[in-house]
Amino acid sequence: AATQLFTTDWVVRYMIDNSLGRYWIERNPKSKLSEKLQYLVKSCNGEIQFVDEKISPQELTVFDPCMGSGHILVYAFDVLMEIYKESGYAERDAAQLIVKNNIFGLDIDNRANQLAYFAVMMKARSYDRRFLDRDIEPNVSAIVETNGISKFAFEGITNNKSQNRIGEYLINVYKDAKEIGSLISVDMNDYTAFIEYLNNCTLAGQMSIESDHWLNEIKPSMRKVARQAWIMSKRFSVVCTNPPYMNKLEGNLKNFVIEEFKPYSGDLFSVFVYRNFEFCKINGYSAFMTPFVWMFIKSYEKLRDYIIK
Numbered sequence: 001a002a003t004q005l006f007t008t009d010w011v012v013r014y015m016i017d018n019s020l021g022r023y024w025i026e027r028n029p030k031s032k033l034s035e036k037l038q039y040l041v042k043s044c045n046g047e048i049q050f051v052d053e054k055i056s057p058q059e060l061t062v063f064d065p066c067m068g069s070g071h072i073l074v075y076a077f078d079v080l081m082e083i084y085k086e087s088g089y090a091e092r093d094a095a096q097l098i099v100k101n102n103i104f105g106l107d108i109d110n111r112a113n114q115l116a117y118f119a120v121m122m123k124a125r126s127y128d129r130r131f132l133d134r135d136i137e138p139n140v141s142a143i144v145e146t147n148g149i150s151k152f153a154f155e156g157i158t159n160n161k162s163q164n165r166i167g168e169y170l171i172n173v174y175k176d177a178k179e180i181g182s183l184i185s186v187d188m189n190d191y192t193a194f195i196e197y198l199n200n201c202t203l204a205g206q207m208s209i210e211s212d213h214w215l216n217e218i219k220p221s222m223r224k225v226a227r228q229a230w231i232m233s234k235r236f237s238v239v240c241t242n243p244p245y246m247n248k249l250e251g252n253l254k255n256f257v258i259e260e261f262k263p264y265s266g267d268l269f270s271v272f273v274y275r276n277f278e279f280c281k282i283n284g285y286s287a288f289m290t291p292f293v294w295m296f297i298k299s300y301e302k303l304r305d306y307i308i309k
Helices: 009-027 071-086 091-102 110-127 161-173 177-183 191-200 209-232 251-264 268-277 298-308
Strands: 062-064 103-107 139-142 236-241 280-288
Touching: 009 071, 009 236, 009 280, 062 071, 071 091, 071 103, 071 110, 071 236, 091 103, 091 110, 103 110, 103 177, 103 209, 110 139, 139 209, 161 191, 161 209, 177 251, 177 268, 191 209, 236 268, 251 268, 251 298, 268 280, 268 298
Parallel strands: 062 103, 062 236, 103 139, 236 280
Antiparallel strands: none
8 A cells, every 4th residue: 555755855845844834933933943944935924923822842743644764754853953953952952852752753664664764863863973872762663553463461461451451452453554554543542651561561470382472572563553552642733744645445445444534535645634634733734745636626525625624
């Protein structure tokens, strides 16, 4: 189900300048950021509407649910750096905070994730030459599916019923996730606590082939699943992406889209436009590069209605 279309640089800048950049400037009218954003669109009198809401740089979150090789996240990093610097942070400290708190990305493609991971780490390294020694993991991930896991609970290892219920839920919700990707909707649970629970799961009795498999295979997989669930259950200031374009769906993806998003199923990009509003905070921004057909073709009428409402 992967479609790989790499986003032109000026389009990335246009989307981020008018989502992430605008979000910050609206809440900080004295900001000089607009002078550094080449593609920021202002009103005819050169003004931007003020929003009476205090926000710190650490609260300004950006998510690309179809991140590819990380082009959007890397430019967002530069804009966030300017925001941190005008807020009084040193570049080294800002680089660490951006990776920890501000940028998030997912993709179904493993190689794309490796490229995005590398790109984000190198961007941070360009601002902090010791960054690679700081043991900071970027919040980017290749989506993991649970098709090879039949159940979570294992006698003698998992002993917390409420946490076990979260484990069983995650196994169920991430079936076929390599096809469906970030279209999946995830309940808001305390996945940080669940990861901590996983880390503390050890064998109370004698080792067996089954317990060895759980500890060395299922436990690490569930840690990855919980981390992606943590990202997908969040709400972000900005969702910015170049979603996949595909109008002939097949297999599990087709079944899922028809069941969950039938009014918007004319093309996969249309489904992502609808779904990604759910990732946004109230008064957040969604930025997309898409074909323009959704603005006038009848098959996208319900998407237009949803956007207007």
